[in-house]
Each structure stands twice: as C-alpha cells, then as structure tokens.
Amino acid sequence: MKNLYENPLITRYSSKEMAKIFSPDSKFKTWRELWIALAESQKELGLNISEEQIEELKKYKDDINYDVAKEKERELRHDVMAHVYAYGVQCPKAKGIIHLGATSAYVRDNTDIILMRKGLKLIRKKMLNLIKKIADFALKYKDLPTLGFTHFQPAQVTTVGKRASLWLHDIYLDYNELEKFIDGLKMRGVKGTTGTQASFLKLFDNDHEKVKKLDKMVSEKMEFEETYPVTGQTYSRKIDYQVLSILSGIAQSMHKITNDIRLLQHLKEVEEPFGKKQIGSSAMAYKRNPMRSERIASLAKYVISNTTNTAITTSTQWFERTLDDSANKRISIPQSFLALDAILEIGINIFDGMVVYEKVIREHLENELPFMATENILMEAVKKGGDRQELHEVIRQLSMEASREIKEEGKRNNLLDKIIESEKFNLTKEEILEIVDPVKFIGRAPQQVEEFIRNYIKPILDDNKDLLGMNVELRV
Numbered sequence: 001m002k003n004l005y006e007n008p009l010i011t012r013y014s015s016k017e018m019a020k021i022f023s024p025d026s027k028f029k030t031w032r033e034l035w036i037a038l039a040e041s042q043k044e045l046g047l048n049i050s051e052e053q054i055e056e057l058k059k060y061k062d063d064i065n066y067d068v069a070k071e072k073e074r075e076l077r078h079d080v081m082a083h084v085y086a087y088g089v090q091c092p093k094a095k096g097i098i099h100l101g102a103t104s105a106y107v108r109d110n111t112d113i114i115l116m117r118k119g120l121k122l123i124r125k126k127m128l129n130l131i132k133k134i135a136d137f138a139l140k141y142k143d144l145p146t147l148g149f150t151h152f153q154p155a156q157v158t159t160v161g162k163r164a165s166l167w168l169h170d171i172y173l174d175y176n177e178l179e180k181f182i183d184g185l186k187m188r189g190v191k192g193t194t195g196t197q198a199s200f201l202k203l204f205d206n207d208h209e210k211v212k213k214l215d216k217m218v219s220e221k222m223e224f225e226e227t228y229p230v231t232g233q234t235y236s237r238k239i240d241y242q243v244l245s246i247l248s249g250i251a252q253s254m255h256k257i258t259n260d261i262r263l264l265q266h267l268k269e270v271e272e273p274f275g276k277k278q279i280g281s282s283a284m285a286y287k288r289n290p291m292r293s294e295r296i297a298s299l300a301k302y303v304i305s306n307t308t309n310t311a312i313t314t315s316t317q318w319f320e321r322t323l324d325d326s327a328n329k330r331i332s333i334p335q336s337f338l339a340l341d342a343i344l345e346i347g348i349n350i351f352d353g354m355v356v357y358e359k360v361i362r363e364h365l366e367n368e369l370p371f372m373a374t375e376n377i378l379m380e381a382v383k384k385g386g387d388r389q390e391l392h393e394v395i396r397q398l399s400m401e402a403s404r405e406i407k408e409e410g411k412r413n414n415l416l417d418k419i420i421e422s423e424k425f426n427l428t429k430e431e432i433l434e435i436v437d438p439v440k441f442i443g444r445a446p447q448q449v450e451e452f453i454r455n456y457i458k459p460i461l462d463d464n465k466d467l468l469g470m471n472v473e474l475r476v
Helices: 008-013 016-021 024-044 051-059 066-076 079-090 104-140 160-184 198-203 208-221 238-266 291-315 326-352 358-383 388-409 415-421 429-435 445-463
Strands: 145-150 153-159
Touching: 008 326, 016 024, 016 104, 016 326, 024 051, 024 079, 024 104, 024 208, 066 079, 079 104, 104 160, 104 238, 104 326, 104 445, 145 160, 145 358, 153 160, 153 358, 153 445, 160 238, 160 445, 198 208, 238 291, 238 326, 291 326, 358 388, 358 415, 358 429, 388 415, 415 429
Parallel strands: none
Antiparallel strands: 145 153
C-alpha cells in the first residue's frame, strides 16, 4: 500500500490528456517557450541578442534540468529565478539575456492563461462528443411518448427525445459560452513589474512604439491575437473567475442531466450502462445503482463550489499584486479542469450505452393518461349528442372512484374501463382507446427535436467533424 495521499482526480477520474496539460513539465516547458519568444522579439526589435543565443535557448527548450532548478529553488525560495538559473546553466551563451526586462508574472501568468486555453480546448472537444451522443439519443427517441413531470408529479405527455433535447439545449448554451470565451481570451503579455512596462521602455531607450510592438509580437508568437490592454503585475484575477464560471456552468448542466437520469432509473424507465460483472451494492446483490450519474453529480458539486475560490481571490487582491492567490490557484484551477474533464468523459460513456425501457414507460403512461384524456373523451361524447354538464359530473365521479382504488386498494388505473362500461357516453371501446393514444398528446415534440438539432446542433457538429468519434471506457 502507498503511504502518501494521491489525488483521485489523477488516479481514478480524469484523462491523462488533461493531466498532462497542467503537469509541471507542461508548465516549465511553456516558461521556456515564453523566454524564447521574448528574446526573439527583442532581437527583432533591435536589442543586442544574437541568433546563436536564440538557437542555444531553442536547443534546450524541452530538456529541462529539473535537478538543478530544484536545488537552486531550495536556496533562493523563488521558482522562476531558480529556472532562469537552470536554463542559464544549459545555455551559457544566452544566460545574460534570459528573462530580460521581465518580472516573474511574465512566465507565470502568461503560462497560466496558455494552459487554461489548452484545457478549455480539450473541454470543447469533449463537449462536442457529448453533444453528438445526446443528439443521437434525442433523435432516436423523438417519437416515443413518455409521461412528463412538473414538480416530479405526473404532467402532460412529452417524448423521451424531447426531454433529451432539453438536456442538450443546456449543453448547447454552455458550449456557446465556452466558444465565445476561448475566442476572447487574451495573454497578459509583456507588461513589467507593476504593469507599466517601465523596464522595457528603458531597454528600448524610451521608444514607446517598440515596447507596444514587443507586447504584440510575443503574444503572436504564442498564438494569441491580443494581450489585455492594462494589467498590474498580474492579469486581473477576474479572468480566473470567468474561466471557472464557464466550467461551473457545464457542471451545473451535467448535474441537472444526471439528476434526471437517476430519477428515471428509479422509475425503471431508463438505465445507464451497467457492466456484466458490475456490483451495485456490497449487501444487496440485485441493485443496479446509477453509479456513473452519481459520480458526475459528486464531481459537479466540487467544480461548482470552486468558483467561490476565484471569486474571493478576485475581491481580495491588493493594488497591483499580492501573493495570497498563488497557492489557491495551483489547486483550484487545475483540479476544476480535471474534475470537469472526468464529468464529460463519464457523460459520453453514459449516452453511449443508455438503455430505454419502452414497456415500463408505456405502463406509466397508461396509469396516468386516462385522467389526462378525460377532457378529450368528454368533447368527443358531446359531439355525439351528450350533455356536457351531465357527462362532466359522471367523469368526475368515475375519476374520484378510480383514484381512490389506486391509492387505497393498490389497483391499476381502470378509469377507461369504467367509462367504457358506462352507458352515458355513447362511445365504443375502440373509439375511446383511439382517443387515448399517447401519440395524440405529444404535440410538436418530435418536430421540435428535429428542428432544434437540424438548425442549431448539426451546424456545430458539421464544422467539427474531425473532433468527433470519442468513446470512453471508465477506469473505475
């Protein structure tokens, strides 16, 4: 047994792909990419930096001497300066121009934004695959009538596919927010110690245009179109809050979806995938618990709650910079990405193998539909010459009697039998059964599903065909 705590987001839940994005190796390699981008841009703008120095930096970009950096950090108590030193050990010719004019936030903050953007793009990919799975499910069951619920009480009839389209619509809204945010995310850029760019203005002999160009050139080399126009030493911590709010919104939708699945599984109308050897309970061998949906709900609570960390951090920063955000950021941001990554993978897995029990759904409909159909039966009987007031009273009495028998005697709903047996309605059994055909009660549900997916979902999926095709096998 291992005797140190292990993060279950790494060992049990999230993908290796997401874990690598927020790994130390990814972070420190990005630091070196930023130092190269800075040196290249400074050289291009006229500073005394040679191509030989740039090539030396590039040679060791991915070959990080962690042992040297670790030993130096123990001495300096400063991770950035320890890595500047370690990079300089490998690159003696370029040592003097590494991190020139920059502050620690140049690599720390720009790297945070770069890694968050990579994480958001991976989230986007997995959302697209989830959207495809839910859309396929919704289209498959667009015509299947099912009992609707308001307040978890039986309501008007809908379809299984229409309900799934509600789930899909929430994810669609989240996807649009994610797209807009990725497109609008900017780099901190080259801003200096308190954001004034004073050190760079000095390097370029008070040439403001060159300092502005430096900011733009570095961001473009790191594949960003823009930098934030003004910053303190750090980018505004509101950005972290906005990122986690995007993640929270997706987690909220997934929690809602899996709440519905858990309730429907209780009703035995649907069931999430269940392995042949999966155990639902250590004591009750017959149980088939909605483990996947429950795991999503559990992880979603964590992601949603983590927005509080960034909200508090944003509101309590002092002036141009304090360091009381750092330890929190190292935990709350990567782990929120890891948790949401797991949520989306589990969601893909659920919709890849969701089982629908149509006979149970039909039975539940038949238990409730007679009450909902009484108005339609009444109208048809009136058309055949019946007295509306008299027939209304008859249906009321029969309904009360059927309801009492269901609740007090445990009988099935036999209201239709009572109406058929009554001599008041002048309707045949066939006519009454035709009136209560569930398909007559679903309105435009199938058309709504088709139109929504055709007009809003399909264009997104068509534009991202190369990212589709994920199937997920859960590790535990």
